Amino acid sequence: MSSMNIPQSSFPRVIIIGGGFGGIALAKKLAKKDVQVVLLDKHNYHNFQPLLYQVSTGGLEPDSIAYPIRKVLQGYPNFYFRLAEVLEVDTSMRRLQTNIGEIQYDYLVVATGSRTNFFGNKNIAEKGMAMKTIPQSLNLRSLILENFEQALLTDDLHERDALMNFVIVGGGPTGVELAGALAEIKKGILPKDYPDLDTRRAQINLVQGGSRILPAMSAVASTKAERFLERLGVNVWKGIRVTDYDGKLVSTNTDTSFEACTLVWAAGVQAVCLDGLDSKDFLCRGNRLRVNEFHQVDGFEEIFAIGDVAQMESEPYPHGHPMMAQPAIQQGQNLGENLVRMIEGKDLKPFIYRDKGSMATVGRNKAVVDLPRFKFQGVFAWFVWMFVHLYFLIGFRNRVVVFINWVYNYIRFDREARLIIRPFKKQYQVNGKDKVTI
Numbered sequence: 001m002s003s004m005n006i007p008q009s010s011f012p013r014v015i016i017i018g019g020g021f022g023g024i025a026l027a028k029k030l031a032k033k034d035v036q037v038v039l040l041d042k043h044n045y046h047n048f049q050p051l052l053y054q055v056s057t058g059g060l061e062p063d064s065i066a067y068p069i070r071k072v073l074q075g076y077p078n079f080y081f082r083l084a085e086v087l088e089v090d091t092s093m094r095r096l097q098t099n100i101g102e103i104q105y106d107y108l109v110v111a112t113g114s115r116t117n118f119f120g121n122k123n124i125a126e127k128g129m130a131m132k133t134i135p136q137s138l139n140l141r142s143l144i145l146e147n148f149e150q151a152l153l154t155d156d157l158h159e160r161d162a163l164m165n166f167v168i169v170g171g172g173p174t175g176v177e178l179a180g181a182l183a184e185i186k187k188g189i190l191p192k193d194y195p196d197l198d199t200r201r202a203q204i205n206l207v208q209g210g211s212r213i214l215p216a217m218s219a220v221a222s223t224k225a226e227r228f229l230e231r232l233g234v235n236v237w238k239g240i241r242v243t244d245y246d247g248k249l250v251s252t253n254t255d256t257s258f259e260a261c262t263l264v265w266a267a268g269v270q271a272v273c274l275d276g277l278d279s280k281d282f283l284c285r286g287n288r289l290r291v292n293e294f295h296q297v298d299g300f301e302e303i304f305a306i307g308d309v310a311q312m313e314s315e316p317y318p319h320g321h322p323m324m325a326q327p328a329i330q331q332g333q334n335l336g337e338n339l340v341r342m343i344e345g346k347d348l349k350p351f352i353y354r355d356k357g358s359m360a361t362v363g364r365n366k367a368v369v370d371l372p373r374f375k376f377q378g379v380f381a382w383f384v385w386m387f388v389h390l391y392f393l394i395g396f397r398n399r400v401v402v403f404i405n406w407v408y409n410y411i412r413f414d415r416e417a418r419l420i421i422r423p424f425k426k427q428y429q430v431n432g433k434d435k436v437t438i
């Protein structure tokens, strides 16, 4: 027995760190094979990150986008889940240090995903909001609602405006989707909830450093998304960078500044790398681990990385695959097959990414979709966006709940999860460690 009460087995032990898109896809592939699978995650649920913005804006309850990891692999033999945070990898002893003890591995798969990257800006990390986890999204939801409650109480017009203003930094899908959702709330919900507040003064500013929003999508998707946002009343600022934030004043690299009590940072992520597996030999930009076409981390036969944390450089993807759900899922599936082949002494199949396209929604009846052969925008794109997200959500109950919520919200122009369940508490990270201030 290891210190985690996992029995020794005649099968090789594969430890997967992370029950995200990549880790779950891999575990499913290995579940009925002749290997002992140990999945470690610091949360006991899988987080469907693409819908976090709907939790932040009261469109969905958090439990409809989270799914118990234990349930995913219920009933599979040779499968063990432990709620554990991995602290360090001892590659020479093939051993992991975790907050619940040590464990040996035969094969190790790092699928730890990514975290928000504030690019070293301490003020923004401390005062701005990230939206990468469910607690962070709930925190943002509380902050938004508490600011409106606060706005009701002040006579100072400047302060009231700042409490109602938003700055979203980063014009990728997360920033665009959040800005669109906030604009819909401003139009459809705030005037009814706060009739004694002039909510028309609330400003939603989307700030993008580059020359266009949705830079990873086609030019037509960018242009159309920008038009959708402007139609919803979002101010789209391009070519300016946010440089500082004191909790109220947002400074940029130009003369433009904003007074806003909510700043959401959606301008970058960096991979979550682990102590002991952080050598310059294989650590790339953004902390990703350089891997070969079989997901093996440079210099190791038995250590693999998949998903956001892995950088597999190839001709079409010189900086690795995009940090999105599809590459993580496909890599998990490919590695699952290869691990079995490796154990059986067969040749490995190199990973080839099949790009299924990308999409973003701006709001009701408004989305942009880039498929490898077709690009389309508007109502049909919005239906496609909804169908794809429902399809990839894990769990039948979650799909039903999300679907019913969407139909209800669509018919009633409403978002009834606008609840302050837990008061806003600022939580931020310094060097990957959680810090909390009120």
Ligand SMILES: Cc1cc2nc3c(=O)[nH]c(=O)nc-3n(C[C@H](O)[C@H](O)[C@H](O)COP(=O)(O)OP(=O)(O)OC[C@H]3O[C@@H](n4cnc5c(N)ncnc54)[C@H](O)[C@@H]3O)c2cc1C
Binding pocket: 017, 018, 019, 020, 021, 022, 023, 040, 041, 042, 043, 045, 046, 047, 048, 049, 050, 051, 052, 053, 084, 085, 086, 087, 111, 112, 113, 114, 131, 132, 173, 174, 272, 306, 307, 308, 309, 323, 324, 325, 326, 328, 359
């Ligand atoms: C707001 C938002 C919106 C997004 N929208 C889209 C979208 O529309 N489409 C799309 O394709 N992609 C989207 N993405 C990106 C997508 O979610 C990621 O690319 C994907 O989750 C990566 O999968 P992964 O398996 O690498 O990591 P993750 O899914 O992030 O999973 C990593 C897991 O590792 C665990 N973990 C981390 N460190 C440790 C540790 N030390 N010990 C134990 N466990 C650990 C975490 O708890 C987590 O469960 C979005 C991301 C965000 C944040």
